[in-house]
Amino acid sequence: MAEPSLVLEELETLEVYGETTVGWDANTPINETVDEEGNPASGRRGFGVPDVRAPSQRVYDHPEVEQLRAHLKRNNGIQGLEICNPDEVERAARIFRRDGFVVVRDLLDEEHLAIFRRGSAKALRQILEVPGLGKRKYVTESGRLPHRYSYGTASASRQMLHEEEWAAMVDLPTTTPILAEIFGSMDYMVLGAGGDLCLPGAVEYQHLHVDVGESNQVSEGRLETAKNIGIEIRTAEGSDEPDLATRRRIVDFCPAVVTINFAMCDLTWENGPIRQILGSHTWQMRPPSPEDEPDWMRLSTLVGAPAGAGVFRDNRAWHGATPNLSREIRSLPNVEYGAPWLGSQHKKTMPHEIWETLTPHGKHLCRHIMAEPGVWPAGAGVMHPLGAERRAAAKRMGGSGARQHGSPGG
Numbered sequence: 001m002a003e004p005s006l007v008l009e010e011l012e013t014l015e016v017y018g019e020t021t022v023g024w025d026a027n028t029p030i031n032e033t034v035d036e037e038g039n040p041a042s043g044r045r046g047f048g049v050p051d052v053r054a055p056s057q058r059v060y061d062h063p064e065v066e067q068l069r070a071h072l073k074r075n076n077g078i079q080g081l082e083i084c085n086p087d088e089v090e091r092a093a094r095i096f097r098r099d100g101f102v103v104v105r106d107l108l109d110e111e112h113l114a115i116f117r118r119g120s121a122k123a124l125r126q127i128l129e130v131p132g133l134g135k136r137k138y139v140t141e142s143g144r145l146p147h148r149y150s151y152g153t154a155s156a157s158r159q160m161l162h163e164e165e166w167a168a169m170v171d172l173p174t175t176t177p178i179l180a181e182i183f184g185s186m187d188y189m190v191l192g193a194g195g196d197l198c199l200p201g202a203v204e205y206q207h208l209h210v211d212v213g214e215s216n217q218v219s220e221g222r223l224e225t226a227k228n229i230g231i232e233i234r235t236a237e238g239s240d241e242p243d244l245a246t247r248r249r250i251v252d253f254c255p256a257v258v259t260i261n262f263a264m265c266d267l268t269w270e271n272g273p274i275r276q277i278l279g280s281h282t283w284q285m286r287p288p289s290p291e292d293e294p295d296w297m298r299l300s301t302l303v304g305a306p307a308g309a310g311v312f313r314d315n316r317a318w319h320g321a322t323p324n325l326s327r328e329i330r331s332l333p334n335v336e337y338g339a340p341w342l343g344s345q346h347k348k349t350m351p352h353e354i355w356e357t358l359t360p361h362g363k364h365l366c367r368h369i370m371a372e373p374g375v376w377p378a379g380a381g382v383m384h385p386l387g388a389e390r391r392a393a394a395k396r397m398g399g400s401g402a403r404q405h406g407s408p409g410g
Contacts, residue, residue: 007137011128016120016197016331017265017307022128023200023329025137026059028146031204036142036387038133046143051204052291058146058201060327065203069270069325075295076269076322077303078278086174092312093181093229097253100281100317103302107174107310108262117264119165120151120331124197126383127154138199142387147202148321149385151333152194156379156393159192159349160333161369166193167354169335171362175260178312179337182258184228187340190365192349195261195333198272198324205298206321208277208287212257214316218242218250221341226250252282256339257315261332265307272324273301274311274332280318287318298322337365344368349377 010022033041033048041048055064083103084092096102108116127149130139140146141154151160160166169175170190180186218226223242227233231250236243242250267273277300280287288297301322302311313319315336324330348371355363355370363370371377379394 007132008129011125014121014125014128014329016117016124016329019327020200020329023147023202023324023327024058024060025132025147025201026057027135027137028058028140030054030056030058030146032140032146033144034140034142034386036391038139038142038386038388041143047148047206047209048143048145049207049290051145051207054204054323058203060201060325065325068203068323072269072299072323072325075299076273077299077301078276081302081304083305083309086178089177089181092178096182096312096314099276099278100314101276101311101319103305103309103311104174104178105306105309107172107260108308112168112172113264113308115165115168116262116333119163120195120197120264120333123151123154123160123163123383124149124329124331127385130385139385141385145202145204145206147199147324148196148206150194150196152192154383154385154390155194156382156384156390156397157349157377158379159194159347159377161190161193161350161366162354162377162380164354164357166333166335167350167358169193169262170365171359175310176361179258182312183337183339184225185340186361188365189338189340189342189368191257191336191338191346192369193333193335195331196321197329197331198321199329200271200324200327202272202321202324205290205293205323207290208293208297208318208320210287210316210318211259212255212315214251216251218247219341222250222254222339225254225339225341229253254339255281255314255316256342257336259313259315259334259336260310261313261334262310263305263307264331264333265328267302267305267330268326269301269303270324271326271328272322272330273303273305275299275301275320275322276311276313277318281314281316283318347377348372348375349380351376351380
């Protein structure tokens, strides 16, 4: 087993920006994925799809790592990546609809960036303090590649809105106008919050994937959103229904879910910047497997997005994490929003006492996920990399009913 005192010493000073000694665990095999109990996965691997082109060792100066690092230094990043200012609301929405994402700088001021960094580091410490198996420093999250974690799925409640740092980001003066422009209304909603991160030494590419599938249905509410954002509604001959071209525009430009990932550090060619495939939110095909993914897609990353920026993502767009070959943790906590035309049946993952701290509009946004007074969401406050431990915590807490003052219980 890894020396516990050394790991704990690292965690005491852990930050989600700047150089760190966290990561680069050579004892964690390449592409190893574990199941719910922490055993090497033999069946379905979830988000742990192997990267067949990954370096053979998780060592900072290994020749294959150095070769990949040199390749990324020369080529990584979307050429001509457009980055908007927060006041460029219409431009940001236009780029979002065109590309399936848009990067906006300065979404977080110094105060909010410090708050989110603090919360992100606190949650990560809880994940990494679980002793590693054998000589491994860390426990890999169930169903994921090594050195990669999701704040949402590592939480026993599968959300992070019980944490005031995440809740404080749901209604910002820099994000709300852009979201209202994208959704064509102030009546959109918060669905949840989480985000992902990769430690230094995450040498594998995560496979390209989508977060939300497309139903291709045009409901009455979705049609109303289309009208609100200025889509001309042309009807089929002899019918009141939108014609095929109009239906296509409605589907393309009216997403069900939009996520904002906030950058805790500058995204560089080396520290695992997220990759986004331009225009893929409108594609009906599936993303390619890791062995078939062309190099230009592996290099289609958001290099240049500065700390405090955010990426508004259409959750249908192809995206994936990339190798972090640096000595800096790359953390992208997020908040997830739903269109006004989505239903109201959502899990109550925000404690009422947290909801009461929000702005009036923030309270409206969280109207469907607010828990009843005195009720603590099952599992909230427990962070663990293994699914079995999270399930046990949620079950243990779920039957306890009311809890006081945000306590996660025993």
